[in-house]
Amino acid sequence: MLHKLMITLLASLLAMPAWAACREAQVPYLPNPDMADMGEMLEAQAAVKNYIQRQQxxxxxxxxxxxxxxxxxxxxxxxxEFNKITRRFKAKQQSEDMFTELALISY
Known part of the structure; x- marks a missing residue:
């Protein structure tokens, strides 16, 4: 999935008209890390990378x-902000993993 997303991202950058390079990039959507799944976080990562490239x-x-x-x-x-929500997402994932391990041990 990530490979396909990166190919799409690269193709969109190459297809971008020259005048578009001289316009500021639109700020990407950053998901709520407490509600997001891994797919949303990977999409946000690609969007932030695209944003940084377009801004450059x-x-x-x-x-x-x-x-x-x-x-x-x-x-x-x-x-x-993306780094902050990524840390929060990873902490949530780690907490859920520990909870699952405890539940399995208790079972």
Whole structure:
């Protein structure tokens, strides 16, 4: 699934018109880690990577330092938020795994 998603992502980047590179990328959707499954987290990961790549293209087109700095700050915020929800998701998964192990031991 991840391989197919990455191929689709790469194809969409290659098909992107030149003018689109000079526009800021849309901020990706980040799922609620308490409700998300692994598939949603992998989709979010791909979306964040795509966002960062598209923003890099946008930054290459910009010479306005204020707009450039805001775009870089936004990229850092998105990456930081994704890392935060990933840690929370992994902690939830680990907690569920421990609960399952305890239930099996008690059984």
């Amino acid at each position: 293209l946008f930054l290459d087109c910009r010479r306005d330092s204020l707009r450039h700095n805001r775009a870089v700050d936004r990229m850092h915020e998105i990456a930081k």
